[in-house]
Amino acid sequence: MERIAFALFAAVALGGGLVALFHRSIVHSAFALMATFLGVSGLFVLLGADFLAVVQLLIYVGGILVLILFGLMLTRPDPAERKVRRVAFVLTAVAVPAALLVGKIAAAGRWAAEEGKLPEPQPAARELGLLFLLKDAYLIPFELAAFLLTVALVGAVYLARQTPPPPPPEEPR
């Protein structure tokens, strides 16, 4: 049962990534990325990280993907990008990561060769929340992360607001 679920989620995640990489339309790529995020969320559930799976769904599918779609709506894709790039370039872009992939999988297989099944997961959501609230655990990183998020979002709003175009750079002063 777990094998079937793992194969399903892994296939959804990797298939979504492949479609996102090779599809010609960037909007289709964005929606294929949603399949990837859903698949990874399912893998999180299989790993016993329920809270992280829900967070992944909420933030990636509900937040980042919508942000990317808005970015697509507010810009204009390059018409030349829709054509398939030069063959040699695509070959390089596929061959180098493929070599990396083989190496990484071989390393992971050798590293985890003596491991059998993973141990049973522990119930995590409540302990995770406690870790973020205890002073001697992760309270300081939690507050720093909240501060960073505030600063980043305010900065993003400031950057993205409508501004008049600057004067051309070669204008004499």
Next chain:
Amino acid sequence: MSLGAYLAVAAALFVLGLAMMIARRNLIYILMGIELILNAANLNFVAFSRHAANAGTEVALRGQVFALIVILLAVAEAAVALAIVLHVFRLFDSIRPEDPDLLRE
């Protein structure tokens, strides 16, 4: 399932994100590739967190804590990067990554 299976899936996701960053000439594709790479890293963190499940609660949950922080950084990065992409599009009327070249002159 064994740890190696999850590591292999994470490696494949990482490679897909890397290929997306290299092969597609569009700033938004590069952002999507970065998101894929961060997702692969998160999958590694959570897999190792499960791998250490017998080592006590605090140790076992370190990976999940780190993954949550990584998700948060991904959100901040996506927001700022998309704001920058909008600005680049407004300035150069293009979102190809080779078009902004003001510093080259």
